[in-house]
Amino acid sequence: xxxxxxxxxxxxxxxxxxxxxxxxxxxxxxxxxxxxxxxxxxxxxxxxxxxxxxxxxxxxxxxxxxxxxxxxxxxxxxxxxxxxxxxxxxxxxxxxxxxxxxxxxxxxxxxxxxxxxxxxxxxxxxxxxxxxxxxxxxxxxxxxxxxxxxxxxxxxxxxxxxxxxxxxxxxxxxxxxxxxxxxxxxxxxxxxxxxxxxxxxxxxxxxxxxxxxxxxxxxxxxxxxxxxxxxxxxxxxxxxxxxxxxxxxxxxxxxxxxxxxxxxxxxxxxxxxxxxxxxxxxxxxxxxxxxxxxxxxxxxxxxxxxxxxxxxxxxxxxxxxxxxxxxxxxxxxxxxxxxxxxxxxxxxxxxxxxxxxxxxxxxxxxxxxxxxxxxxxxxxxxxxxxxxxxxxxxxxxxxxxxxxxxxxxxxxxxxxxxxxxxxxxxxxxxxxxxxxxxxxxxxxxxxxxxxxxxxxxxxxxxxxxxxxxxxxxxxxxxxxxxxxxxxxxxxxxxxxxxxxxxxxxxxxxxxxxxxxxxxxxxxxxxxxxxxxxxxxxxxxxxxxxxxxxxxxxxxxxxxxxxxxxxxxxxxxxxxxxxxxxxxxxxxxxxxxxxxxxxxxxxxxxxxxxxxxxxxxxxxxxxxxxxxxxxxxxxxxxxxxxxxxxxxxxxxxxxxxxxxxxxxxxxxxxxxxxxxxxxxxxxxxxxxxxxxxxxxxxxxxxxxxxxxxxxxxxxxxxxxxxxxxxxxxxxxxxxxxxxxxxxxxxxxxxxxxxxxxxxxxxxxxxxxxxxxxxxxxxxxxxxxxxxxxxxxxxxxxxxxxxxxxxxxxxxxxxxxxxxxxxxxxxxxxxxxx
Numbered sequence: 001x002x003x004x005x006x007x008x009x010x011x012x013x014x015x016x017x018x019x020x021x022x023x024x025x026x027x028x029x030x031x032x033x034x035x036x037x038x039x040x041x042x043x044x045x046x047x048x049x050x051x052x053x054x055x056x057x058x059x060x061x062x063x064x065x066x067x068x069x070x071x072x073x074x075x076x077x078x079x080x081x082x083x084x085x086x087x088x089x090x091x092x093x094x095x096x097x098x099x100x101x102x103x104x105x106x107x108x109x110x111x112x113x114x115x116x117x118x119x120x121x122x123x124x125x126x127x128x129x130x131x132x133x134x135x136x137x138x139x140x141x142x143x144x145x146x147x148x149x150x151x152x153x154x155x156x157x158x159x160x161x162x163x164x165x166x167x168x169x170x171x172x173x174x175x176x177x178x179x180x181x182x183x184x185x186x187x188x189x190x191x192x193x194x195x196x197x198x199x200x201x202x203x204x205x206x207x208x209x210x211x212x213x214x215x216x217x218x219x220x221x222x223x224x225x226x227x228x229x230x231x232x233x234x235x236x237x238x239x240x241x242x243x244x245x246x247x248x249x250x251x252x253x254x255x256x257x258x259x260x261x262x263x264x265x266x267x268x269x270x271x272x273x274x275x276x277x278x279x280x281x282x283x284x285x286x287x288x289x290x291x292x293x294x295x296x297x298x299x300x301x302x303x304x305x306x307x308x309x310x311x312x313x314x315x316x317x318x319x320x321x322x323x324x325x326x327x328x329x330x331x332x333x334x335x336x337x338x339x340x341x342x343x344x345x346x347x348x349x350x351x352x353x354x355x356x357x358x359x360x361x362x363x364x365x366x367x368x369x370x371x372x373x374x375x376x377x378x379x380x381x382x383x384x385x386x387x388x389x390x391x392x393x394x395x396x397x398x399x400x401x402x403x404x405x406x407x408x409x410x411x412x413x414x415x416x417x418x419x420x421x422x423x424x425x426x427x428x429x430x431x432x433x434x435x436x437x438x439x440x441x442x443x444x445x446x447x448x449x450x451x452x453x454x455x456x457x458x459x460x461x462x463x464x465x466x467x468x469x470x471x472x473x474x475x476x477x478x479x480x481x482x483x484x485x486x487x488x489x490x491x492x493x494x495x496x497x498x499x500x501x502x503x504x505x506x507x508x509x510x511x512x513x514x515x516x517x518x519x520x521x522x523x524x525x526x527x528x529x530x531x532x533x534x535x536x537x538x539x540x541x542x543x544x545x546x547x548x549x550x551x552x553x554x555x556x557x558x559x560x561x562x563x564x565x566x567x568x569x570x571x572x573x574x575x576x577x578x579x580x581x582x583x584x585x586x587x588x589x590x591x592x593x594x595x596x597x598x599x600x601x602x603x604x605x606x607x608x609x610x611x612x613x614x615x616x617x618x619x620x621x622x623x624x625x626x627x628x629x630x631x632x633x634x635x636x637x638x639x640x641x642x643x644x645x646x647x648x649x650x651x652x653x654x655x656x657x658x659x660x661x662x663x664x665x666x667x668x669x670x671x672x673x674x675x676x677x678x679x680x681x682x683x684x685x686x687x688x689x690x691x692x693x694x695x696x697x698x699x700x701x702x703x704x705x706x707x708x709x710x711x712x713x714x715x716x717x718x719x720x721x722x723x724x725x726x727x728x729x730x731x732x733x734x735x736x737x738x739x740x741x742x743x744x745x746x747x748x749x750x751x752x753x754x755x756x757x758x759x760x761x762x763x764x765x766x767x768x769x770x771x772x773x774x775x776x777x778x779x780x781x782x783x784x785x786x787x788x789x790x791x792x793x794x795x796x797x798x799x800x801x802x803x804x805x806x807x808x809x810x811x812x813x814x815x816x817x818x819x820x821x822x823x824x825x826x827x828x829x830x831x832x
Contacts, residue, residue: 057393058393058396060104060111060391062104064390066390068390068391069114073199074375076199077199077202077375077376078389079103081368081372083100083103084124084418085386085411085416085417087099088420089410090128091457091458091459092410094409096128096397098409099411100124102394102397103121103391103392103396105117106121106128109122116176119165119168119172120169120206122165122168123165123203123210125159126159129159131459134213134222134466135458135459138466159224162222165210166211169206169207170203172200173203173204176203180196194374195371197367197371198367198371198374204364205421208361212354212357212361212428216350216354216432218466348477349467349476349477351435351436354431355429355433358425358428358431358433361425361428362429365425368422369415372414386411428463430452431460431467434448434452435476442482442485442488442489445482445485445526446529449533461534461535461536464533464534465533469531473527483519483520486519487499489590493590493642494590495646496583496590497568497569497586500646503569504568504572508564508568511561511565511568514564518560518561525551525554528550529543529544538609541606544598544602544605548602551591551598552595552731552732552733555588558587558588558590561587566581569581583642583646592631593635595732596632596635599729600632604824604825607819612725614708616725617695618696620725621692623726623743625688625690625691625692625696629692632685633685633689647667652667680778680779683774683775683778684788684791687775687788688771688791694798695826700749700753702829707810707815726738761802762802762806764798765803768796768799768802771795772796775791775795790820790823794827801828805829805831810831813831813832815832816830
């Protein structure tokens with residue numbers, strides 16, 4: 001060992017200090033701190049020192065020399081599948097330097113001459129770049145910023161345009177089709193056609209991914225050639241990337257400006273002088289148009305304009321008409337007022353085209369999954385890190401591996417990656433069809449996002465965010481903001497007086513202003529909560545804790561509207577006291593309903609992340625059943641009561657006017673439909689409260705039988721655990737802010753530990769039986785109600801478990817909670 005600039009050998013002293021040390025202990029002195037110890041460990045450690053084993057890095061020439069360009073179609077197919085597998089490994093959390101860029105072809109696309117690998121590598125490079133740009137713009141990957149940094153390969157890349165890449169890939173697809181047909185004709189074997197079709201499917205998969213992203217993402221994210229316009233000598237915008245000799249154009253403009261005579265400081269208002277100025281402006285505009293046309297004429301093929309966004313040719317077939325158009329454009333408006341010409345159109349996702357392509361993407365992904373076996377097999381049928389394939393080397397981009405402690409990289413097999421892409425294609429298909437239907441009200445908007453993000457990857461989560469909010473807070477790039485679905489949900493379910501046109505509150509300026517303040521606050525929160533769905537489950541849960549506090553604060557704004565509503569109603573002598581208001585506390589009930597819903601999702605995320613342990617179930621499920629489910633049920637019943645009172649008080653409900661009968665019947669039908677949904681949800685929540693009560697009793701039974709062990713510490717330790725679990729609810733106030741004494745009093749938990757065991761088992765079975773009876777009253781055949789069907793299966797399984805606990809000797813048997821994949825919040829007890 002050597003230290004310092006003098007390279008003094010301290011090995012003997014070091015090993016003398018190490019005498020008597022156990023494994024895991026470190027030698028340290030005041031001048032040899034933990035930082036130096038960690039640095040010493042990094043040196044020459046293969047897992048921590050990226051320079052170890054990197055004396056020779058594989059290059060593209062090495063891969064070619066190893067046979068990369070050989071006529072081995074199974075090997076070429078294996079290389080393509082391995083590259084797609086590396087993209088999956090990157091999207092699952094590993095860095096680009098340890099996954100995608102271990103393929104030496106991707107850093108040397110311009111040097112590749114192979115007809116199949118060149119378009120494929122160019123397409124993969126652009127796909128990775130676009131996914132990175134999407135994730136980076138959405139900003140939802142807080143936990144791994146170093147793995148998604150652009151690094152030098154992105155910064156120094158010369159990107160081909162998407163159109164050119166797709167054209168190359170489609171030409172190669174046609175060539176593969178002809179090649180397969182020719183080989184099949186020569187050999188009489190179908191295998192040649194199958195393997196050529198398989199390679200073609202990989203190319204088509206990349207083209208479909210690029211095209212779908214172009215339809216669903218704004219060009220500034222998707223298009224690497226998208227650039228801001230620049231101005232040269234005037235106000236005609238020119239793209240810097242489209243004009244090759246920009247400096248020459250600037251010099252010409254500067255020369256012309258020097259030749260122009262200086263104008264007098266005193267303005268001449270004579271008609272002749274005005275005409276001279278007007279002609280000068282006309283000539284300047286003509287010059288600017290000339291530069292713009294020259295830029296378009298000299299622009300390379302890598303134009304930033306998408307083929308689907310190209311405007312029709314504005315030039316007429318008649319030259320005279322074209323001249324007239326130019327003359328009209330010259331006199332349209334003054335040159336100093338041209339900002340409106342530069343504003344880009346608001347981007348809106350093209351769901352129709354994306355849906356057609358994503359349907360094809362699903363078919364191609366299944367074809368890829370079914371043809372993975374046609375590729376070359378790895379050594380011992382193990383794919384590993386794919387170093388057995390010519391273009392792969394784990395140290396190929398060692399300089400781009402993040403400077404951090406290494407994480408183990410899990411490389412999926414080619415079959416696992418194919419399955420992953422199949423599931424991803426289905427998610428993209430859902431994104432292209434369901435979002436427009438999910439914006440009717442705030443409940444549908446958030447329900448879709450919650451269900452979608454549970455199993456989605458960082459790519460599709462980011463895609464959802466940019467689809468819903470492409471450029472700003474407007475939903476899907478349209479004219480609708482989050483305020484409209486919030487207001488629709490509020491009006492349809494709680495109907496506050498401020499939204500009733502027949503109420504004096506609707507015309508009260510102060511009430512309207514207070515309502516707008518509330519709506520603005522609610523809209524901001526809705527956007528923040530929706531953006532959290534772009535994160536992983538852990539980050540979602542962290543952000544929901546902040547959302548709970550914000551939503552509790554919004555109750556203040558709701559209370560201001562309610563107070564003013566009561567004042568106006570009493571002043572108008574429509575009611576004698578505020579309790580007579582048919583929609584009393586309607587906005588507050590709406591806020592509370594959403595607050596309970598967010599708390600429910602907060603605990604659901606905890607179960608999905610496996611944060612709760614069985615000895616905590618007594619107080620966790622007491623809260624979910626006694627507080628969460630029952631208050632959700634109360635707000636739904638209040639909503640139904642408000643809607644019924646509003647309908648009875650409306651003039652339309654009692655009208656005998658024949659002209660309004662059709663409108664009356666439509667309103668009644670809509671009201672009945674909503675009442676059916678409300679009644680369904682009320683029964684559902686009541687069944688959930690019974691299931692939770694049964695789980696509390698089952699948990700106590702398992703603790704008493706010694707199957708579940710509670711850590712030592714006694715009642716005080718349990719109190720601390722309880723307070724830690726419900727800490728995010730401390731600022732919400734009653735009834736949501738609960739304490740340990742309240743839990744013990746309402747559950748009578750101490751009595752449950754003393755009651756006869758068989759009686760406790762019977763009580764738990766009765767809870768599950770009652771829940772089963774309520775769920776069977778509902779229509780569980782409809783696909784939308786499949787959640788209730790799964791709840792029904794959970795109740796039946798727990799009823800069976802109760803019978804087994806009462807009759808069977810559990811010695812030597814495995815008793816554990818099983819968490820259904822769709823409903824991990826409500827486990828059932830399995831005995832094996």
